[in-house]
Amino acid sequence: MKFPKEKVRIIQIVKSFWESGDYNSIFKLRDEIMMISKELTDSNVLDIVLASSFYLSRYDDTILLGEELLKNGYESFHSIYFVLLSCLGRLDIFHGVSIISRSKLLNSLEIKEYRNFDGANYSNILNIAEKNEMLSLALIIVNFIEGLSRENMGEKEIDYEYVMLRSFEMIDTLYELGYSSNITNKLTENIKMIFFN
Numbered sequence: 001m002k003f004p005k006e007k008v009r010i011i012q013i014v015k016s017f018w019e020s021g022d023y024n025s026i027f028k029l030r031d032e033i034m035m036i037s038k039e040l041t042d043s044n045v046l047d048i049v050l051a052s053s054f055y056l057s058r059y060d061d062t063i064l065l066g067e068e069l070l071k072n073g074y075e076s077f078h079s080i081y082f083v084l085l086s087c088l089g090r091l092d093i094f095h096g097v098s099i100i101s102r103s104k105l106l107n108s109l110e111i112k113e114y115r116n117f118d119g120a121n122y123s124n125i126l127n128i129a130e131k132n133e134m135l136s137l138a139l140i141i142v143n144f145i146e147g148l149s150r151e152n153m154g155e156k157e158i159d160y161e162y163v164m165l166r167s168f169e170m171i172d173t174l175y176e177l178g179y180s181s182n183i184t185n186k187l188t189e190n191i192k193m194i195f196f197n
Contacts, residue, residue, distance in 0.1 A: 023052035047078035062086035
């Protein structure tokens, strides 16, 4: 990027499209945005591109964009959330586990304590849910995917119907544990997009 004003222009365009729900126009800008991704890490534009790609049900593209950003050193809980949801949409649990294992954010000491390596235990995330919604959403999906991967090691067949059923069981569990309606509603909406789109 030659001038900071170009960065500002792209940020304004993307945010304008985002506010109007024009995900397709944001997605069309992805190559231009990815070329200057290092200059955009201090804005939420990269997260918006990933979310837009997910909302368009372009799961392969969301994963590829997320992988490229991860390789370039960018990750946020927002990006992790949408990339891992896209892995669910592709029924690619092992790719999700691979992303989790390579994530510096998810493997930092302060975050690792919220991950449950023995099974999906969402009560350990509940106390941070009100403080940081995106962190909670990302950790819920991380625990869910890691739980599915352990089930898959037990030679249980993982198909769309099974993942859909387990997804809604997870949401029921979150509701019973007392998670806010913001979190359960967002997860429900995103899970429905994957399985009923």
